[in-house]
Amino acid sequence: MNSKKERIFTAAIDKFSQKGSTNTTMQEIAETAGVGKGTLYRYFENKEDLIYSLIQYGINKMTNQVKEKISQVELPLEKLKIIVGAQLEFYDQHQNFCKFLTREIWGYQSKFEDYIKEIRSNNTVIIENIIKDGIERGVFKELNAETAAVSLSGMINITALHWFMFQDKFPIEKIRNDIIQLYFNGIKKSNI
Amino acid sequence: MNSKKERIFTAAIDKFSQKGSTNTTMQEIAETAGVGKGTLYRYFENKEDLIYSLIQYGINKMTNQVKEKISQVELPLEKLKIIVGAQLEFYDQHQNFCKFLTREIWGYQSKFEDYIKEIRSNNTVIIENIIKDGIERGVFKELNAETAAVSLSGMINITALHWFMFQDKFPIEKIRNDIIQLYFNGIKKSNI
Amino acid sequence: MNSKKERIFTAAIDKFSQKGSTNTTMQEIAETAGVGKGTLYRYFENKEDLIYSLIQYGINKMTNQVKEKISQVELPLEKLKIIVGAQLEFYDQHQNFCKFLTREIWGYQSKFEDYIKEIRSNNTVIIENIIKDGIERGVFKELNAETAAVSLSGMINITALHWFMFQDKFPIEKIRNDIIQLYFNGIKKSNI
Amino acid sequence: MNSKKERIFTAAIDKFSQKGSTNTTMQEIAETAGVGKGTLYRYFENKEDLIYSLIQYGINKMTNQVKEKISQVELPLEKLKIIVGAQLEFYDQHQNFCKFLTREIWGYQSKFEDYIKEIRSNNTVIIENIIKDGIERGVFKELNAETAAVSLSGMINITALHWFMFQDKFPIEKIRNDIIQLYFNGIKKSNI
DNA sequence: CATGAATGAGGCTTCATTCAT
DNA sequence: AATGAATGAAGCCTCATTCAT
16 A cells, blocks of 8 residues: 555544544645545545545445454354454544444435445444344344344444543443453343 | 425435435425426525435434333333333334434434434433443443443334335334343353 | 604614625614614615615705805805804714714715715805905915815814714814814914 | 736736625636636735735735835935826826725724824825924924825825816826925915 | 515635646 | 645524515
8 A cells, every 4th residue: 555645544544533524635644644635536536535435444444454364263252252342443543433333324325325334234234144144043043134233333333432532541341341241241141 | 393394305305215315306205295397496595405304303212202101110120121112103104204314313424423323322322321220220231331222222213114124014012022021131042 | 854864864873884885784773773674665765775865965065064054145255154153063063974974075986976076066166266266366376276175174174073983072162263274364473 | 917817916906996895706806817716825825915916916016116216316406306296197197006005095983093004104104204204394384294195195196086087187297396395385486 | 665584696815736847 | 656735515593574463
C-alpha cells in the first residue's frame, strides 16, 4: 500500500469520524494528510470513491482479523467468544473508524446499498453461520439465527460506541466478559 | 401542534431517513411538505434547529410511550419485557424516524452533544435503572448495569434497523420473543 | 396628512438613517411604526415608493421652511445668511433625515435621477439664483454661480453631518457664524 | 499588487459607484471582473471585507498623493491651495471611487465606524492641522479649525460630485480657482 | 380596513473538481 | 507527479410582496 495513500486514508478517517463525511471538505483532508488537494484525485476518483474505499478497506481489515482468529478454534461457542473479543479489540484500536463506519452504514439506502450488502455478508453472516452451526449441533437454542446474529453485532457495536462517547476509558476485558456472559447465559440469575 | 409544522416534521423525517440530514436540502423538505421554502423558517430557526427539534420531538414521543407502559408493571423482568416490545413497536410504527435517529445519534461529538446526553438519560438510563433494581432484588446477574443496558438498546435498535433494511416484513412478535429469550436466558441451551 | 402615514414616515426615517434603506426591512419599519406589515402597502406602492416619498416629503418640508424665511428679506447677503441658519436648523431638528438624505442622494444614477434633479432645482438652484443676483448687483465676486452654490451646500451639509457623527453636541449658532464668516469673507485674515 | 485582485477592485468600484454597494451582487462583480464567483472569495473574506478593503485602499492612495504634494511647500496657504488641487485631481481621476466613497462614508454608524474614524484622521485632520498652524501664525482667522476643515472638505467633495453628476465636463482648473478664491477670500466683494 | 402567514426570487457563500504550471 | 488557483453548481437563508381572514 502506497504510503501517501495510507496518509490520506488516516487523515480521512480522522476527519470523517469527527465531523462526518459530508461535513468534511477535501481541502481539510488534504491539509491533514499533508498533501495538495489535487493529489487526492490521483488516488481516488472523487469524494464518494474515497468514502467507499475507506469503508471497504476498514471492513476487510476487521473481517480478516476476525476470520483469522476464529479459524483457530472449532466450537461455535469458542468462535463467538473470540468474535466478541476481536471485534471489541478492533474497535478499541480504531475508534475513529468505528464511529465513522457506524454512521455511514446506517444511512443512505441507494448508492451504498451494494457496499452494505457486502459488509453484511462479510460480517454479520459470519456470526449467523456460526449460530446456525451451533443450533444444528444442539448447543444453541432454536432462535432465528439472523436475529441472534444481528443482536450480537448490535450489542458489541453500540456498547463500544457508547463507551467511546460517554466514558473516558474503555475497559475492554470487563466489557467482553459482560457481553459474553449476557449473550450466552442471559441476564436472569439461574435459580437452581 | 400546528398541522403545518407536523407536515414539515413528517417531510423532514421522510427525507432525512432516506438520504441523511446533510444530503437533504431545505428545498426538498419544503417541496415534500407542500409548503414554500420560506415557510420552513417560520417554524424553525434554521436547518440545525429543525434537526434538533425533530430528534427531541421523536425521542419524547418514544420515551413517553415506553414510560407509560412500564409504569403499569412492577417487576424488573416484566418491565424489560415491556420495553423490548414497546420499543420495537415504536420503531415499527416510525421506521423512518428510527433510521434517522440512529444515524444522527451515533457519530460525532459536535453540537448535538447536549441532545445526545438528554436522549441517553431519557432512554438508556431507564433501562439501566431497571437493571440496577433487578440486581439489587437478586433476580439479575451482577453485571455492569450500564453495559447491560446499552447492550439491550443495541440489540433492539440494530435488529430493528437490520430488518427494515434487509427484509420485506418485520415479524415483530417473533423478534420480540427472540430478543427477550436471548437477553434473559442467553443463547446457550441449558444442559440440565 | 394621515397620522398612520406619518408614523410610518417617522419609523422609516428612523430606521433608514441608522442602517440605510437597503439594510432596513419592511418588517422592521412596520414594527417600529406599530402597524402590520401589510398596512405599509396601503400607503405606499412598494419599498421604492416609500423611499421616494420620504425624500420628496423631507425635501419639500425643508425647502418650504427655507423659502418662507428668505422671502422675508431682500438683499442676497441677508438671504444667504438666512439659508445657512435655516438649513442648519432643519438638519438639527431632523438629524436622521439628514443622514438618510445624504446617503440616498449621492448614490444611484438611474432610477433616482429625476428625483435628484428635482431636489437640486428645489435646493441648490435657490442658492444659485441668489448668488447670480448678488453678482449682478455687484456685491458678490464673479465666480461661477453653480460652483459657488454647490460649495455652500457642501459646506453646510457635510459640516452638519460631521458634527452629528463625531461630536456629542451641535453648537448650531457657533457653526452658523463660522460658516457665514468663512463663506462671506474667507479664511484669510484681511491684512489692511 | 496581484493583477487579478486589481481587476476585482476595479470592477467593484465600477459597480458600487453605479448602484451602491448593497445593490451590487457579488455575481455582478465577478462577471465585470471577468473571474468566477468563487474567485472573489480567494481574495476577500466576504462582501464586507471587499468593501472595507476598497475604502482603505482608495483612501490610502488619495491621502498619500495629497500628503506627498503638501510636503513640498511650507506655508499653510500654499498647503491648502495644493490640497484643493490635488483632491480635485484625484477625484477627477477616480470619479467612480469618489462616488462610492461619499456614499459609503456618510450615513450609518455601523461597523464601518472604525474605518470612518481612520479616514477622518487621515484626511480631514490633515487640513485641520494646517488651519491650526495658520491660525497660530496669524494668517488665518480665529475660526473653529474643525468646522473650517470639514467645510473645505465638503466644498471640494460635494462640488466634485455635483459636477460629475450634472455636467458633462469637469473644468478642474476653473473649479479649483473658484474654490480657493471662495475659501480664502470669501464671496463678498471687498469694498475698499 | 388591518393583519401577518405564506411564498419564492435572489443574494451570499461553500466546496468538489479541474487543469495549467 | 504534485500542486493549488480558479470555477460554478448548489445550498442556506432573507425579505419584498401578496392575500385570505
